[in-house]
Structure formats: C-alpha cells, structure tokens
Amino acid sequence: MNLELFIWVEAICTLAIFSFLFRENPVYRLFEHIFLGLTIGFVLMKTWLEVLKPKWWDRLIYCIEVGDPHFWIWIIAFILGMMWYFQLSRRWYWISRIAIGISLGVGAGMEFKNQFMLIMPQITASFKPILVRNTQGMLQFSFNNFFMVFTIVAVLSYFFFSFEFKYKGMQLLPRAGRLLLMISFGAFFGNTVMTRFAVFIDRIQFLIQQWLHIGGG
Amino acid sequence: MRGFIIKLLTFLAGLFYFLEFILPAKIGRYNNPLTPYIQPVGEFLIVFWGFAIGVGALSLMVSHYRKIKLKRPGWAYSIVFFISMIAMMIAVYLNSTHPTPKARFMYELLFTHMYMPLGATIFSLLALFMASAAYRGMKIRTLEGAVMVLSAIIVMLGQVPIGLWLTHRLPAKAQLPRISAWILNVANTAAYRAVIFGIAVGAIAMAIRVWLSLEKEMEVK
Amino acid sequence: MRLLAKLQEIPYRVVYLLVLVAIVLPFVIELKLPVFVSNETLMAYNTIEQLPDTQIVIFVSSWDAGIKGELWPQTEALMRHLMQRGIKFAIMSQIAQGASFAEEIAERVAKLYNKKYGVDWCNWGFLTGDAAMIQALAKNIPKTVQKDFRGTPLTDIPMMQGIEDISDVSLIIDIDYGPRPEWISFVHGPYGTPIIFGCASIVSSTLFPYIDSGQLAGLLVGVRGATEYESLLGYRGMGHKLIIPQSLAHLLIVILVLLGNIGYLAARKLQ
Numbered sequence: 252m253n254l255e256l257f258i259w260v261e262a263i264c265t266l267a268i269f270s271f272l273f274r275e276n277p278v279y280r281l282f283e284h285i286f287l288g289l290t291i292g293f294v295l296m297k298t299w300l301e302v303l304k305p306k307w308w309d310r311l312i313y314c315i316e317v318g319d320p321h322f323w324i325w326i327i328a329f330i331l332g333m334m335w336y337f338q339l340s341r342r343w344y345w346i347s348r349i350a351i352g353i354s355l356g357v358g359a360g361m362e363f364k365n366q367f368m369l370i371m372p373q374i375t376a377s378f379k380p381i382l383v384r385n386t387q388g389m390l391q392f393s394f395n396n397f398f399m400v401f402t403i404v405a406v407l408s409y410f411f412f413s414f415e416f417k418y419k420g421m422q423l424l425p426r427a428g429r430l431l432l433m434i435s436f437g438a439f440f441g442n443t444v445m446t447r448f449a450v451f452i453d454r455i456q457f458l459i460q461q462w463l464h465i466g467g468g
Numbered sequence: 469m470r471g472f473i474i475k476l477l478t479f480l481a482g483l484f485y486f487l488e489f490i491l492p493a494k495i496g497r498y499n500n501p502l503t504p505y506i507q508p509v510g511e512f513l514i515v516f517w518g519f520a521i522g523v524g525a526l527s528l529m530v531s532h533y534r535k536i537k538l539k540r541p542g543w544a545y546s547i548v549f550f551i552s553m554i555a556m557m558i559a560v561y562l563n564s565t566h567p568t569p570k571a572r573f574m575y576e577l578l579f580t581h582m583y584m585p586l587g588a589t590i591f592s593l594l595a596l597f598m599a600s601a602a603y604r605g606m607k608i609r610t611l612e613g614a615v616m617v618l619s620a621i622i623v624m625l626g627q628v629p630i631g632l633w634l635t636h637r638l639p640a641k642a643q644l645p646r647i648s649a650w651i652l653n654v655a656n657t658a659a660y661r662a663v664i665f666g667i668a669v670g671a672i673a674m675a676i677r678v679w680l681s682l683e684k685e686m687e688v689k
Numbered sequence: 690m691r692l693l694a695k696l697q698e699i700p701y702r703v704v705y706l707l708v709l710v711a712i713v714l715p716f717v718i719e720l721k722l723p724v725f726v727s728n729e730t731l732m733a734y735n736t737i738e739q740l741p742d743t744q745i746v747i748f749v750s751s752w753d754a755g756i757k758g759e760l761w762p763q764t765e766a767l768m769r770h771l772m773q774r775g776i777k778f779a780i781m782s783q784i785a786q787g788a789s790f791a792e793e794i795a796e797r798v799a800k801l802y803n804k805k806y807g808v809d810w811c812n813w814g815f816l817t818g819d820a821a822m823i824q825a826l827a828k829n830i831p832k833t834v835q836k837d838f839r840g841t842p843l844t845d846i847p848m849m850q851g852i853e854d855i856s857d858v859s860l861i862i863d864i865d866y867g868p869r870p871e872w873i874s875f876v877h878g879p880y881g882t883p884i885i886f887g888c889a890s891i892v893s894s895t896l897f898p899y900i901d902s903g904q905l906a907g908l909l910v911g912v913r914g915a916t917e918y919e920s921l922l923g924y925r926g927m928g929h930k931l932i933i934p935q936s937l938a939h940l941l942i943v944i945l946v947l948l949g950n951i952g953y954l955a956a957r958k959l960q
Binding site: 272293294297298300301302305306357358361364365366367368369372373375376435438439442443444445446447448449450451452453454455456459460465466 | 705910
C-alpha cells in the first residue's frame with residue numbers, strides 16, 4: 252500500500268516538473284517551491300544533527316560538565332561562526348568580513364600544498380619517452396607519447412601571450428594547439444550530452460516501468 | 469583599523485597551513501611543530517564552516533518572509549516553501565532521534581519519494597533543450613569546427629554500446645570505443661593537462677593575492 | 690537541393706518527439722547490446738579486487754538528487770563489489786544529502802549479501818570542511834569523525850575498532866558530480882593511499898590526466914562506467930537499464946547533427 256502511494260507521489264512530482272517543458276505554470280512553481288523548502292529543511296537539520304551537535308554542542312557541554320579548561324575553544328568557534336550571519340546586516344556587514352577573511356586565508360594557505368601535490372606528478376608524467384623500444388605495441392606507444400608531448404607543448408604555446416609570435420613558422424604551433432584543443436572540446440560536448448540524457452532517461456524509466464508498468468523491470 | 473585587523477587575521481589563518489607545508493617534516497632532531505595541530509585545527513574549521521551553511525538558508529527564509537509580509541505576487545508559494553521546510557526538518561529529526569514506523573514513513577515520503585524525484589527531474593529538463601541545441605548549433609563552418617564535431621560524434625557513439633555494435637566487424641583498433649578511448653586518454657588528456665598547468669599558475673597567483681589581501685574587493689570601507 | 694536545405698529546419702517539437710521515441714523504445718522492446726569495458730573502469734575493478742580485507746575503505750558519496758541517474762548505479766556497483774569481497778567500508782559525504790543516498794543504497798545491497806551495519810559497513814554522515822577536514826581525517830579518524838550519522842560514538846562501532854588514521858585505510862572512493870582533487874593532493878600525495886573517482890560524464894574529461902599520471906587508481910565515468918562495472922561483476926543492474934536508451938539517444942543526436950550539417954551545406958550552395 253505504502254509502495255503504491257510512494258510511486259504515485261513520485262510520478263506526480265516528476266510530471267509536475269516536466270510540465271515546464273510546455274511552459275511555466277502554477278503547478279511547476281508550486282512543486283519548485285516544495286523542492287526548495289525540502290532542500291533547505293534537510294540541509295539545516297542534517298547540519299545540526301551530524302556536524303554542529305556532535306562536534307560542537309556536545310563537546311562544549313561535555314567540557315563544561317567535566318571542567319575542561321578548553322571549553323573556550325568552542326565558545327570562540329561559536330562567536331566566529333555567528334560572524335557569518337552579519338552578512339545579512341547592512342550596518343554590521345564588516346563583522347562578517349572577519350569570518351570571510353579567515354575562510355579565504357585558510358583556503359589560500361592550503362592552495363600552495365594543493366597545487367604542488369596535484370601538479371608536480373602531472374609535470375613528471377608529461378615527460379614521456381618519444382621512442383619506445385623492446386615492447387609489444389611499441390609503434391603505438393611511441394606515437395601516443397609523441398602526440399601527447401606535442402599536444403601539451405602546442406596547447407601551452409596557444410595560451411602564451413607574453414610575447415608575439417612574429418614568424419609564420421612560429422605561428423604554426425599555437426594554431427596546432429588550437430586545433431588539438433578542439434578535440435578536447437568535442438569530447439567535452441559528447442560527455443555533456445551523456446550526462447544530460449542519463450538523468451533524463453532515469454526519470455523516463457521510472458515513469459514507464461515503475462509507474463505505468465510498461466515493459467520489464 | 470578594522471581593515472588592518474581583517475587583513476591580519478586573513479594572513480595568520482593562511483600562515484598556519486602555508487608554514488606547515490613549507491617547513492620540512494624534520495629539522496635536525498625536531499619535528500615540524502605545526503603538523504600535530506593539523507587535526508585539531510581541522511576539527512575547529514569543520515565547526516566554523518558548519519555554521520556558515522545556515523547563512524544561505526537564512527537569506528532565503530528572509531526573502532520569502534518579506535514576500536509573504538508585503539503580499540508580493542506569488543506569496544502563496546512562499547508559504548508552501550515554509551511548510552515543506554518545516555515538514556522536512558521534523559521528518560529528518562524524528563527519523564534520526566526517534567525512528568518509529570511513522571517517522572520512517574514521513575522521512576521516506578519527503579526525502580526518497582519527493583525530494584529525490586523533484587531534484588532529479590529539475591536537473592533532467594535540459595536534456596531536450598540540449599538535443600535541440602546540438603541539432604541547431606553544431607554546424608561545420610571552419611576546420612576547428614569540423615574537428616570538434618567529429619570528436620564529439622566519436623566520443624558520443626564510442627562511449628555507448630551502440631558504437632561497438634556498429635563497428636564490431638572492423639579491426640579492433642578501428643572500432644569506435646577504442647578510438648573514443650584514444651581521444652579521451654591521449655588527445656584530451658594532453659590538451660587538458662596543458663590547461664591544468666595554466667590553471668595551477670593562476671590559482672597560486674590568486675592564492676598569494678588573497679592571502680596578502682592584495683585584491684581590491686577585500687578592502688573594508 | 691531545396692529539399693536537402695530543409696533538413697536544417699526540423700521543428701524543435703519534432704526533435705523532442707524523436708528523442709522521446711528513441712528513449713522509450715528500448716523499454717518496450719528489449720534490446721541487448723555488447724558492452725566495451727574501458728581501461729579506467731578495469732583499473733578500478735582490479736584495485737578493489739586486490740584490496741586486503743584487514744583495512745577499511747572510505748566511501749565518499751557527495752552527490753545530490755540531480756545526478757542520481759549517473760551516480761546511483763555507480764555507487765551500487767562499487768558497494769556490491771566491496772560487500773562481495775567482504776571489505777569493510779565507511780560512508781561519508783561532503784554535502785548534507787550525499788550520505789543519506791548512500792545509506793539507502795547500502796541498506797539494499799547489504800540485504801543481498803547478508804551484511805550488518807556496524808560490522809561490515811557504517812555511515813559517518815556529513816562532514817564539512819573540504820581540504821581542512823581531509824587533512825584532519827588523515828591524521829586522526831576517530832577524533833575528526835567522533836560519531837556516526839546515528840549519533841553512535843565511533844569507539845562503539847565494531848568495524849571501527851583499531852582504525853586510527855589513514856594508514857588503516859586501503860582505498861578512498863569518491864563518487865561526486867565533480868570529485869574533489871583535494872583527496873589526491875592531501876591523501877594520495879603525502880600518504881600514497883589509492884583513490885578511485887566516480888564522476889558524472891560531463892566532468893570526466895578533466896580527470897583523465899590523473900589516470901595517466903597514476904594519481905588515480907581508477908575512474909568510473911557516468912552511467913557507462915556503471916554499466917561496465919556491472920558487466921565485470923556479472924549482473925545487469927540500473928546501469929544496463931539506462932545505457933540502451935542512452936545509446937539510441939546518442940545515435941539520434943549524431944543523425945540530427947549530420948542532417949543539420951547536410952541541410953546547412955545545401956543551403957549554402959543554394960545562396
């Protein structure tokens with residue numbers, strides 16, 4: 252009984268949103284606002300139950316109960332956390348800049364390690380042997396490696412704006428880089444189509460098989 | 469004065485992680501003094517950023533409350549927003565703390581059978597527009613355009629079973645899935661790696677500017 | 690030639706109808722097509738096949754309802770493999786909703802393999818903090834996580850006994866619309882822990898460089914990654930259900946693009 256009710260509710264929600272494909276209408280707007288409300292309610296309660304309550308409130312209460320002198324750390328966390336909310340005040344907006352500043356500072360400080368750890372292996376992986384010998388498929392490996400090294404250099408040269416490429420011969424490399432970049436953009440477009448259709452097909456599959464019981468599954 | 473304090477706090481906040489990375493793990497007999505504090509500082513920041521999550525929600529609630537108060541067009545929808553928000557909060561709370569069958573039913577109804585399909589369907593709306601846009605927009609006018617369209621076609625067909633079915637009689641290396649895999653693993657990898665290098669340089673430059681509060685937007689008036 | 694030029698003027702409603710027919714058809718008429726398993730999916734499969742069962746896996750599920758079509762089948766396939774091999778895993782999420790979706794999938798899969806919560810898998814819930822949280826987690830898991838999403842202290846969960854830091858973790862799986870490279874920077878880089886990403890197809894192009902450099906131990910790309918993984922595990926799940934209509938939709942898009950270009954070239958010749 253519950254399952255039937257759930258399926259009908261899911262179908263109504265799906266069709267209400269799909270009605271937007273004809274034109275914007277009150278049913279779509281109603282369910283859009285329901286979705287917004289559900290999202291905000293879920294995020295707020297989950298943040299309290301899984302982040303703030305166990306990691307801040309319970310710790311603060313415990314520290315006060317046992318007389319742990321470190322309870323002041325969690326008071327400071329609360330004060331700094333509340334500073335975020337001054338973004339909504341025109342007069343006291345500058346207080347929120349403290350929280351934003353700390354957040355940006357932490358992010359910036361971590362970015363050095365982040366980029367170093369991410370990029371150094373990329374740089375070393377770019378140095379590939381152009382001639383691969385004594386292995387099966389050595390022609391293909393050699394070609395692939397050469398193609399990769401050439402593409403990296405060509406695309407980097409395309410984004411190099413510090414000086415002008417005066418001679419025609421020098422202009423060939425950035426032009427090749429632009430062409431090779433187009434292969435990447437084409438692949439990106441192909442993947443975009445894949446994602447958009449996958450989520451659409453998932454909804455159609457639900458309507459056809461689970462709601463209307465057409466076809467197997 | 470305010471501006472100076474904010475800039476100082478920004479710098480100090482970043483200095484911890486920067487120094488922890490720059491200083492070696494061992495200096496003679498001594499270990500990096502900052503490494504033992506990674507975990508407690510991380511814990512603190514989890515709570516700090518946890519509080520930030522409510523800002524967007526509060527802003528939205530204020531906006532909808534004003535709409536109801538001033539009876540702006542569509543104010544009834546804002547009431548629906550608040551009702552569904554409160555209903556979900558109750559459902560999540562009861563399901564987590566007092567998981568009775570009724571609480572479970574309410575949670576399943578609101579989360580699994582309303583929130584999930586609504587979210588999935590909203591995101592799926594673009595698919596049909598994408599089909600129409602691809603048909604109208606992907607016209608071969610230049611050599612670059614032709615390369616891009618060809619690459620898109622190979623990747624689109626090569627990544628789904630129909631690509632293999634269409635070309636299964638060809639030699640292995642000429643089959644669409646393998647050509648698609650080559651495009652993704654060789655051509656795309658190399659091109660995007662070059663882009664990553666550019667992004668990395670930009671990210672580090674931006675990080676320095678933000679850390680030292682050199683950005684104009686960070687001025688406090 | 691005039692007729693050919695009209696090929697670029699198919700009304701958008703006809704395009705929508707053709708797309709719907711292409712998608713609905715495989716649900717009415719069963720079609721079976723061969724699945725090609727890509728290298729990056731095979732790498733992910735082999736990585737999990739070679740995992741020791743003495744350590745745990747951290748299963749980061751940070752996807753939202755909007756991308757359910759692509760990432761639900763991936764999550765299910767990977768969880769099936771882990772449970773099949775008897776490898777314990779802990780779910781967590783960097784967004785509020787993610788852990789709840791993963792919890793639902795884990796409960797369904799656990800029934801198939803007779804696995805118990807707390808013994809074979811657990812759910813740490815939602816953890817904010819991005820890179821700072823990741824670094825803290827790597828140093829000390831019980832202190833950073835503290836309680837599971839039901840409020841049970843980690844020290845009371847049987848599978849978490851003896852799990853202290855990243856050295857007790859054999860693998861990190863991050864299933865997300867766009868998985869965060871911070872796992873590579875702050876976990877794989879300093880500690881060498883293998884990472885597998887599961888992502889939406891749309892962002893997959895940006896992650897292939899990490900496969901080439903060895904920073905990723907595997908990559909599942911959208912619904913086709915899920916289908917490939919299901920093939921390796923030997924079952925036909927949601928991935929297989931979605932990939933066939935996907936195939937026909939892609940073929941239709943390619944035909945429409947070609948028709949559009951034929952029409953465009955014919956129109957140019959007429960001018």
